[in-house]
Amino acid sequence: MPEMKNPLELYKLLNKSNCKKCMLPSCMAFSVAVIQGRKKISDCPELDEQTVEALSGRVATRASFEDEQRERLNNLKQEVARIDFVSVSDRIGGAAVKGGLAVNCLGKDFVIDAAGELTSECHKNLWVHVPLLNYIIHGTGKTLSGHWVPFNELQGAKDWSRFFSHRCEEDMKQLADAHTELFFEILSLFGAQPVGGMDADHSLTVYPLPKVPFMINYWEPEQGFESKLNILLDRVSPDNLAIGSIYLLGRGLVEMFRALIIRHNRDGKLF
Ligand code: SF4
Known part of the structure; x- marks a missing residue:
């Protein structure tokens, strides 16, 4: 039997019920996690023993995106060691403090x-x-334009927009759908400010980094209409943070919200 390297190959063999018993939001997320080595085939209780046995030997896991980012983080740590924090603090909207450089992220230092x-x-x-170190080392500190655009309209977004849509906007929507009240409480704890003049039920801006704000728009489900969530960014954001790092930052927010929801949700469950 040939090796299975593509998540779609595995996805085709699942029942596509998105039942979440594997603790992931969908069968597609599970397929990606298996190929990345974060989950085992046997973590899907919907597969019978024979299928698990037959498939387990076929999965070719590749170095996960997390492993790549860990390596990147180590390189960035070496680069940041050469930076003079006092000279960069104005450019990035941070402050040199005893023991380092303080950057306000979501209202906290x-x-x-x-x-x-x-x-x-x-x-x-x-x-x-990773984005925070990238922001400190490479950000140009450009003044925000006040012109909000979808991620795919940012310069250089072509290779990242599909990932941003799936792993940031879609994953964030699922958290907002499942825990609407808690989700918006967390946003407000992180200094989110309401925005007027948008047609969404909730429009808020948060500052994951001082010069890279996110506007989160959420439409609650209505009769006959599914919920919707999109994230807008300031048009100059890629000058202040490389486009790949803007994607990582979006994922960072989702991971942070997910961890907080698990901790604070009464039954400790995500979905
Ligand atoms: S447990 Fe299996 S069927 Fe259910 S969502 Fe996960 S992968 Fe899909």
Whole structure:
């Protein structure tokens, strides 16, 4: 039997019920997780034993995106060690503090020390740490234009827009659908400000980084209409943070919200 390297090959063999018993939101997310080595075939209880046995030997896991980002993080830590925090603080909207550089992320200070390590009272994750170091090292500090556009209209977004749509907007929508009240409470704890003049039920801006704001628009489900969520960005965002890192930042938000929802939701379940 040939090796299975593409998540779509596995997806075709699942029942596509999106029942979430594997603790992931969909059969597609499960297929990707298996190929990335984050889940085992046997984690889907809907597959019978024979199928699990037959498929397990065929999966060719590849270095996960997380592994690649970990390597990237180590390189960025070495680069940040050469940065003079006092000279970059104005450009990035941060402040040099004792022991490092403070950058306001979602209304809370995240402090980077000379070794590139991150300290914060917030939930920290790889998806935030990599963009934050990139922002400090490579951001140009361009003034925001006030012109909001969808991710796919940002310069250089072509290769990333599908990922942003699936892993940031769609995943965030699922959290908002399943835990609407808690989701918006968390956003408000993170300093989200309401925006007027939009046609969504909820329109809020948050600042994951001082010069890379996100506008989150959410339409609640109505009779005959599904819910909808989109994220708009300032047109100059790619000058302040590389486009791939804007995608990571979006994922960082989703991971952070997910961790908080699991912690604070009464039954401790995500869906
Ligand atoms: S448990 Fe299996 S069938 Fe259910 S969502 Fe996960 S992969 Fe799909």
